Amino acid sequence: MNLITFTSEDLIAPDTLVLRDRRLQHLLTVNRPEIGSLLKVGELGGMIGQGEIIALSPEQATLRIRLDTPPPPKREMVLVLALPRPKMLKRILQMVVTLGVTELVLINSFRVEKSFWQSPWLSEAAIAEQLRLGLEQAGDTVAPRVTLAPRFKPFVEDDLPALMQGRQGWVAHPAKQANGPQEGSAETRRLSPSTKPTLLAIGPEGGFIAYEIEKLQAAGLICCDLGPRILRVETAVAVALGQLLP
Structure with a gap:
């Protein structure tokens, strides 16, 4: 997973993302991040940016996100x-x-x-x-x-x-x-x-x-x-x- 995708349903605040499903399992088993780790995130259909892990447990990961980059361009x-x-x-x-x-x-x-x-x-x-x-x-x-x-x-x-x-x-x-x-x-x-x-x-x-x-x-x-x-x-x-x- 090179990008953590999310929708508005994953947000508990405009700048706070919570993961509890397969994305969390991928983080725990592959990325193995720590508090303060920065990960690439993107809103489906929208912008891309970074998410900083501010809380982490086997049940969920909470990230403070900042989106500032448009998705990569496509050709027709x-x-x-x-x-x-x-x-x-x-x-x-x-x-x-x-x-x-x-x-x-x-x-x-x-x-x-x-x-x-x-x-x-x-x-x-x-x-x-x-x-x-x-x-x-x-x-x-x-x-x-x-x-x-x-x-x-x-x-x-x-x-x-x-x-x-x-x-x-x-x-x-x-x-x-x-x-x-x-x-x-x-x-x-x-x-x-x-x-x-x-x-x-x-x-x-x-x-x-x-x-x-x-x-x-x-x-x-x-x-x-x-x-x-x-x-x-x-x-x-x-x-x-x-x-x-x-």
């Missing part, structure tokens, strides 16, 4: 991601926070199993928990917006054009696989660092089908190739976002 990056397996989704949610994505849209695809959409990990509380863990790792307080689009065609036709306004759009889609041409093969380009507002679409395991690629291209997305190796979704997300970072 929208990630459109075919809904991955629930266990993988947890890791990806934290990853997109640490890489500074501003918006995540989870969409349906032909190769996405229907059961994934019934996963408890898609609940608002479960998503918020993983985003918060990502914020604590990244030292940030502002989580990306997360939306669900369980119907592919309405999303591409109705919602994607608005998301593409003022953005450069990419869809990760290899030109070839080890056993021959990729379904719906199209001319691809390599990603390169950019400071422009960007939208990146990444498909499910096995990739988008030809129909989906055609619809995404019609919306203005350019096919990009992440290299000759076949990547898992979470690896593709990390590689693609890493290549786009300036």
Whole structure:
């Protein structure tokens, strides 16, 4: 935990923070602070600063806080991601926070199993928990917006054009696989660092089908190739976002 995040519910006074949950256990077992120790704190959705421990026990930690620094800036990056397996989704949610994505849209695809959409990990509380863990790792307080689009065609036709306004759009889609041409093969380009507002679409395991690629291209997305190796979704997300970072 590189940042202790909190909300107004954790405050007993405007400048006094009390921790009693997993954050306290992390402090006691990992940080092992003493009275007077200074720790980095940040209000969710707000400013970052320091907290001085003024009382400490196995039951709670009390910190006097001072917030004076804005959260780290983000680039305008929208990630459109075919809904991955629930266990993988947890890791990806934290990853997109640490890489500074501003918006995540989870969409349906032909190769996405229907059961994934019934996963408890898609609940608002479960998503918020993983985003918060990502914020604590990244030292940030502002989580990306997360939306669900369980119907592919309405999303591409109705919602994607608005998301593409003022953005450069990419869809990760290899030109070839080890056993021959990729379904719906199209001319691809390599990603390169950019400071422009960007939208990146990444498909499910096995990739988008030809129909989906055609619809995404019609919306203005350019096919990009992440290299000759076949990547898992979470690896593709990390590689693609890493290549786009300036």
